Amino acid sequence: MTQIIGHPEHTAFSGRLRQRLNELGAAVLSIKPDGTCDLLGDHRWEHSLIVRSAPFAVAMKSHRSQLLNNTNRRVNLWPGLVLVPTHTASSNENAGNHPGAAPIIAALLLGNEILNSEQLARVCDANQTDLRAAIAKFDMNALMSQSETNRLAQVIQWMARDAADLSWRLHELHDLSWELAGSYEELSLLYKLSTSMIVDHPPQAFLEQACAEMREVVGLRWLAIQLSPDEPGFADLSVPVCVDSHSSYDLAGIRKIGPQLIQAMNNRLEPIVLDDARVLGVPGLEQFAHSLLITPLHVDGKQLGLLYGADKINAGSGFSTVDSKLCASLGGSLSIYLKNVLLYEDMHSMFLGTLHALSITIDAKDSYTQGHSERVALISKQLSEAAGLDTQTVDRVYLSALVHDVGKIGVPEAVLTKPGKLTKEEYDLVKKHPETGARILEDIRQMQDLIPGVLHHHESWDGRGYPHGLAGLDIPLFGRIIGLADAFDAMSSDRTYRNAMPMNKVLDEIRRCSGKQFDPQLADVFVKLDFTPYLNMIEEHHDLMRSA
Numbered sequence: 432m433t434q435i436i437g438h439p440e441h442t443a444f445s446g447r448l449r450q451r452l453n454e455l456g457a458a459v460l461s462i463k464p465d466g467t468c469d470l471l472g473d474h475r476w477e478h479s480l481i482v483r484s485a486p487f488a489v490a491m492k493s494h495r496s497q498l499l500n501n502t503n504r505r506v507n508l509w510p511g512l513v514l515v516p517t518h519t520a521s522s523n524e525n526a527g528n529h530p531g532a533a534p535i536i537a538a539l540l541l542g543n544e545i546l547n548s549e550q551l552a553r554v555c556d557a558n559q560t561d562l563r564a565a566i567a568k569f570d571m572n573a574l575m576s577q578s579e580t581n582r583l584a585q586v587i588q589w590m591a592r593d594a595a596d597l598s599w600r601l602h603e604l605h606d607l608s609w610e611l612a613g614s615y616e617e618l619s620l621l622y623k624l625s626t627s628m629i630v631d632h633p634p635q636a637f638l639e640q641a642c643a644e645m646r647e648v649v650g651l652r653w654l655a656i657q658l659s660p661d662e663p664g665f666a667d668l669s670v671p672v673c674v675d676s677h678s679s680y681d682l683a684g685i686r687k688i689g690p691q692l693i694q695a696m697n698n699r700l701e702p703i704v705l706d707d708a709r710v711l712g713v714p715g716l717e718q719f720a721h722s723l724l725i726t727p728l729h730v731d732g733k734q735l736g737l738l739y740g741a742d743k744i745n746a747g748s749g750f751s752t753v754d755s756k757l758c759a760s761l762g763g764s765l766s767i768y769l770k771n772v773l774l775y776e777d778m779h780s781m782f783l784g785t786l787h788a789l790s791i792t793i794d795a796k797d798s799y800t801q802g803h804s805e806r807v808a809l810i811s812k813q814l815s816e817a818a819g820l821d822t823q824t825v826d827r828v829y830l831s832a833l834v835h836d837v838g839k840i841g842v843p844e845a846v847l848t849k850p851g852k853l854t855k856e857e858y859d860l861v862k863k864h865p866e867t868g869a870r871i872l873e874d875i876r877q878m879q880d881l882i883p884g885v886l887h888h889h890e891s892w893d894g895r896g897y898p899h900g901l902a903g904l905d906i907p908l909f910g911r912i913i914g915l916a917d918a919f920d921a922m923s924s925d926r927t928y929r930n931a932m933p934m935n936k937v938l939d940e941i942r943r944c945s946g947k948q949f950d951p952q953l954a955d956v957f958v959k960l961d962f963t964p965y966l967n968m969i970e971e972h973h974d975l976m977r978s979a
């Protein structure tokens with residue numbers, strides 16, 4: 432007999448089977464491991480008379496092992512009394528009375544031979560019931576001949592076997608659906624995360640989103656992502672912690688656990704599921720977690736961090752293999768993303784380093800403009816932020832400003848450092864530097880969006896600038912921002928032909944030229960900037976020049 436106790440399909444199946452047995456005129460018995468039994472559902476008076484009698488209890492005790500150990504065979508208990516085991520009790524039939532071993536459910540069939548049996552006489556005797564009166568109360572239509580009883584017993588056995596088979600298939604189908612639902616959730620989350628895994632987007636935002644979605648799909652009280660503290664590329668990222676909205680936790684406390692868990696994991700690469708988090712021996716962990724699921728994040732044997740979460744929201748349900756498999760899949764995708772973040776950080780810092788080196792090379796052509804590109808980049812960045820541009824655009828303005836004078840590579844040093852007034856030919860040479868700069872950058876794919884700042888930083892709001900004589904909003908935004916920062920630095924620092932102007936005069940000049948040389952809206956924002964970082968930078972550059 433197939434046993435799938437407690438399964439919802441089994442419960443439904445056993446209910447239906449019991450109903451059919453009653454319809455066939457059979458009573459249904461629940462036989463406990465000690466041989467005692469109860470009648471279940473509908474039954475007739477004679478069933479109750481027999482089953483609740485002492486002789487029946489004695490007979491059941493003597494046939495107990497036969498019934499419990501060979502549940503596929505029927506038992507002829509007395510003449511005209513047959514027991515046909517059908518299945519193991521479901522949870523509602525067992526009702527929690529026997530947590531160790533579930534009772535056997537059996538059909539009880541009565542044949543007409545029982546009427547003349549000595550066992551019925553003993554039953555009546557034990558129950559102090561008159562035998563003739565008792566027999567008179569029997570439903571004679573429901574009593575079968577011996578051959579009918581045998582045939583019905585056979586049919587019930589077939590029916591029970593088919594029903595058990597059906598129940599087992601339903602159980603398998605239910606499990607399969609459950610697994611499919613888990614796989615679907617896993618796939619849809621992996622797809623969703625993979626579409627968000629664009630490394631030049633802020634990784635902190637991605638990690639927060641991934642953490643929240645993973646917590647919800649796995650159904651945890653909280654989930655956190657601890658990144659390896661030994662990895663400098665993660666220095667700017669904080670630990671995201673996502674918590675079930677109905678729970679209140681000390682988020683800082685959960686964050687503090689992360690580094691200790693990394694130590695406790697001791698470079699282990701496989702996920703672990705702990706039904707009792709205390710076994711890890713991490714002090715204070717018990718305040719946040721009863722059970723814990725830890726998934727190491729690693730690529731090519733390199734530890735990148737770990738994913739750690741606690742306690743399923745559905746009370747009483749522990750972690751399943753589906754949960755740990757899901758976390759392992761998510762951890763795998765997250766690890767690849769983190770590896771790409773590190774590669775991107777490496778490339779980005781190399782790119783930045785190259786641009787800084789380039790700007791230093793340009794400025795070095797003229798000792799008076801040393802540090803000019805870095806200062807223009809700093810001011811352009813401050814102005815972009817104050818003007819409300821998004822982080823990504825601010826970063827690109829900064830880089831564009833860093834290389835805005837790259838075209839000066841093509842201008843002779845003698846012209847750049849000439850103390851007196853330039854001749855027309857010399858000035859024409861200088862005026863070519865925005866276009867030369869744009870040509871230098873035009874073949875570098877990653878710097879295409881920096882070109883407008885390089886090409887147009889000498890345009891003027893009134894159209895009197897160069898190289899294209901653009902006016903107003905026709906001048907690209909990068910050009911308007913960098914042009915303003917460039918003019919500010921030119922006025923605020925010493926040049927071969929004059930000393931630096933005082934800050935208040937420089938700002939007066941910017942106000943005066945607002946709407947003429949400069950974009951008036953940007954000029955308004957500009958004069959309110961905090962120039963402390965700029966002045967500090969000027970001091971640094973002076974110190975460098977003095978020590979050179």
Ligand SMILES: [Fe+2]
Nearest residue numbers: 835836888917
């Ligand atoms: Fe310039």
